[in-house]
Amino acid sequence: MQAGFAASLLAPDLPVPAGVVGPRGKKAGKRFAVYRNNVAVGLAGALGDIFPVVRKLVGDGFFRAMALVYVAQEPPGSPLMFEYGQGFAAFLEDFEPVSQLLYLPDVARLERAWLDAFHAADVEPLDPGALGRVAPEALAELTFTVHPATRIIDSDFAIVSIFSASREDQDISGIRPRQAQSALVTRPGDWVEVRGLPPGASTLFKALIAGVRLGEAAGDALAAHPQFDLPAALAAMLEAGVFIRCAARAPAGSLSA
Template identity: 45%
Template sequence: MLTSFQTLFANALLNLDQPIPCGIIAHDAAVQRRFAVYRNNMVASLVKALENRFPAVEKIVGEEFFAAMARVFVMAQPPRSPLIAVYGDGFPAFIAAFEPARELPYLADVARLEAAQTRAYHAADAMPVGPDHFVALDSHAVGDIRIDMHPSTEIVRSSHPIVTIWAMNSGERKLAPIENWHGEDALVSRPYLEVEVRALPQGGAAFLLALAEGRPLSEAAETALADDPDFDLTGNLAGLIGSGLVRNIIVPEPESCEQP
């Protein structure tokens, strides 16, 4: 009975056409008004949660536009988890289909970047390995190793300069015209205490995604070269190690030689 009432109550909060569930009373009989206040407070708190999670998106479109867009999202996709801090994983896809935002084709990708930041912040901690682990590897077997990536690592690919746009709207960089408008792939991670966002070099996204899929280093390099002929394996590998994104190096077991 309680579960049924909770379902009716939640549906009424998010649907203005739904009647107030039976059993709700008020001492002054102003049930409709009090329930409306409760509904408005709930929606406002969820909109505020989205503002906190997507500050760059809000700055790009302005407070009024963002609040209106967020309210539509809240009514369409209410929380499915009690963890409000991570509410809004579906917001980037919603923005991509939100007709009033169509004039800002990069907005959804900026939202994807900010959503990845929250996930990176709440990801599990892990101690990255240092460069000495790579130095100790057998040079003949390096191409066969697999990389266990840090659990906070996310790659956001875009045909727009989303790292630059995000930086200009988050206080990382000053606002200025973007003269060389081109796609940027973002690396979002938290190897230590702070979440870091950086633009990946050419082929870097394809390289890291292949490694994250568990493919050997040599195959990941081939994938990156196919994605961009200017891919620099040495530079990208150094960046991978220096960024603290390697949780573990998986070395294949040597093949046993059977005696005839």
């Protein structure tokens, strides 16, 4: 009965679940419709809170209608509402009414990453002075452990500029949306930070996140982007709290911080 009740809440074409009746055994169609509507509207509202930039970009009325379509297709899979909307970016890719806003799915991915980073575990970031305590000959052998809040979103569009301007209630009309940007999402302190990455930094950080040694990851980043500023990227990496630990494989330079 519970499964049928839950399924009917998010499927308007389904009949009132068996066993659901009104006072004195009367039909409960109208009463259940009100309850069904409240649930759908509540989920659409929650989705708007999770993706405020997307909502602002398309307008409140349009977002509500679009969210109701998404709610019907993808009901919550967790009682924790902040986890809802994991598939929203993929939904936007196939939602024809917003097909002209090519950047919208990646903006949604960035918003989802922001919220996931906000709710990630509290872990002390790597001490910015950690690399200075490693023997120079061991630096290339360093591997890193990523902070739970770290996320990287690569996009063919100006998602960092659009996200930041929309969050700060600034006009986005001057932004060139087809300018590729990579976003770094971290939480080095109590608040989530979103910053744009220069060419090469995303390549470096993603390799380090995957467990590649620093020397190899740096070589790959420089090969792909010869103008890449490695020292500046490493300094920004430590300042942003991307990692929580580093270790050198060479015994003489082993380090845990």
